[in-house]
Amino acid sequence: MTVHPSLQNYADAWTHSIEAIAELVGPLVEGEWNRATPCPGWSVRDIVSHVIGMECEMLGDPRPIHSLPRDLYHVQSEFARYMEMQVDVRRHHTAPEMTSELEYTMIRRARQLRNENRSPDTLMRAPLGAEQTVEVAYRMRAFDAWVHEQDLRTALNKPGNLDSPGAYVARDVLLQGLPKVVAKEAGAPANSAVVFDVHGPLEFLRTVRVDSDGRGSIDGSPSLGPLVTLAMDWETYYRLACGRVRATAVPDRIKVDGDTELAAAILREFAVTP
Structure with a gap:
């Protein structure tokens, strides 16, 4: 089956942004992965690690078993600790490891989207063990992917896609x-x-x-x-x-x-x- 009509815009926006992210980071040399981004405490590598990690959670993959360092100044809450886990576990991954995992995760998620048959109001797991509807999850992944695409564009000085499908999702989320x-x-x-x-x-x-x-x-x-x-x-x-x-x-x-x-x-x- 295909994605439910009310989910299609979010799926399209997510696809547009995630493909842009892959295109942005594909040519980077090792040192460029360490560039700081506007997202507090996160480098280019960290942004991509976060995106990979969140998409893996959408796929139902188990979260990594990992102990966070105590000196991460930007981690100030339980929510931040939750998000940091997927990031810190990849901090020493090489550029080829990052791009290959991103590509593999994109392929798996695209397959998941094509086969999506859940109702938009079906409840699913959210961060920190809460629950959210499938529609909210799709909307927030589209929003998150676009914002982090912009983080990468700023860090790499490659502006663009300020009026892409993800931008409209971001507008509506932020206005709420x-x-x-x-x-x-x-x-x-x-x-x-x-x-x-x-x-x-x-x-x-x-x-x-x-x-x-x-x-x-x-x-x-x-x-x-x-x-x-x-x-x-x-x-x-x-x-x-x-x-x-x-x-x-x-x-x-x-x-x-x-x-x-x-x-x-x-x-x-x-x-x-x-």
């Missing part, structure tokens, strides 16, 4: 976290609105509205009297939302109109990825 950022984390007042005007390869305008009870919601309609309007390009938006850069490092790429204190609070809490 925006009401919480504005209403709860930044503390926008009740009965207020904040507008986000994003331009570039991927353009959109969204308004986060805070109701009388302080709850946030998001829609695509403009607001006539927003407390704040934040304008930025798509690359800056995703980098801020994924914790790849702080707003204080790119002030020239963000335009603020309205309440500057609230804007600063929103930008300070903008990262929504773990």
